[in-house]
Amino acid sequence: MGKIVYSCITPHGGEIIPELAGKQPKRMEKTRQRMCQLGKRVEAHHLEALIIITPHGIRIDGQFSIINSETVEGSEQENQRTYYMIRETDRSLAKEIAQEAQNMNLPCGLLNFGTAEGPLSRLPLDWGAVVPLAFMPDVPVVIITPSRLNSNEDMLAFGKALRTAVDKSDKRVGIIASCDWCHTHDASGxxxxxxxxxxxxxxxxxYIKKGEIEALSEISKEEIEQAKPDGIWQALILAGAIPKSERAVDFxxxxxxxxxxxxxxEISHE
Incomplete structure (x- = not known):
């Protein structure tokens, strides 16, 4: 019997990665320290797979996109520096998640490229995954990108499907909801x-401090348009996977x- 043994909400600004901090290392220092802390906590849970829900991966309008290539490869560039990684994909878990989503009549697609399997079966890894993964142990990953054309209810339901798939597996799994928040804090941005x-x-x-992640669905379309958060949808999927009755938040x-x-x-499990 599988189990979600760890989950968290993380950001994905490139300068968080120590190698990309450049000449202003203090600019994201607090976040960088906390990401190092989260990485150590994840390491302690001895995960066999890590699910990353990112807003910047390969998107399919109206569907949940799940990468099913043998490997993923990506880089992040900041301050004239590049951070590169390649990761193995947990294809069996990816397929199980897709099947459970389809069982719930949720639209999703499994994505591959090049060849069905082998070294040429490789898809790009976006910065929404590269940045948090830079702090995490090197275990097989499942990369999921939701479409904002789907409803908030669909996000929560997909989280439940994800949870069912993990429960039916034989793996210790972690979930990262990769979320940056409002993007209109600075006129020079x-x-x-x-x-x-x-x-x-x-x-x-x-909302997050109180463990009321579902309340993110109350943020209006106008607020989204003006403030431009990009974390709501990934966090709602996490909320569907980890019911409120099981949540203990360490903000x-x-x-x-x-x-x-x-x-x-950290969204730990009681």
Whole structure:
């Protein structure tokens, strides 16, 4: 019988990775320290697979995208430096998650490239996965990217399907909801400034601290458009996988040192 033995919410700003900090290492220092802490906690749980839910992977409109290639390969570039990784995919777990989603009539697609198997079966790994994985043990991964065209209810239901698949497996599994938050904190950033960024991030912090992750679905379309969070959907999938009755949250940090918000939180299981 398989089990989700660890889960967390992490950010994915490239400068968090120590090798990419550049000339301003203190800019994301608090988050970097907390990510190192989360990585050590994950290591202690001796995982056999790690599921990463990222907003920046290969997206299929209206479907949940699940990578099913032999390996994934990616890099992140910041401050004229590059961080590179390659990871093995847990294909059996990926297929089990897809099957359980289909059993619940949730639209999903298994993705491959090149060849059906072997060294040419490889897909790109996005920064939403590369950054948190830089702090984690090297175990097989499952990379999932939701489509924002699906409802919040679908996100929660997909989390339940994911949980069922893990329970039916024989593996100790961890889940990372890779989430940056509002992207309009700074006028010099690519999305400009909006006062809702601070307000929405404050609500997100409150919801996560209270373990009320489902409440993220209350953030309105207008708030999403103006504040531009990109963590709601991944966190809702995590909420579906870890029911509120099982959650014990250790909220480690929040900061917005540039134009977007960063949260580190452990969602442990009671």
């Amino acid at each position: 690519p999305y400009g400034f909006h006062p809702l960024a601070k307000q929405v991030d404050e609500r997100v912090v409150e 480690l940090s929040y900061e917005a040192p540039t134009y977007f918000g960063l949260i580190c939180a």
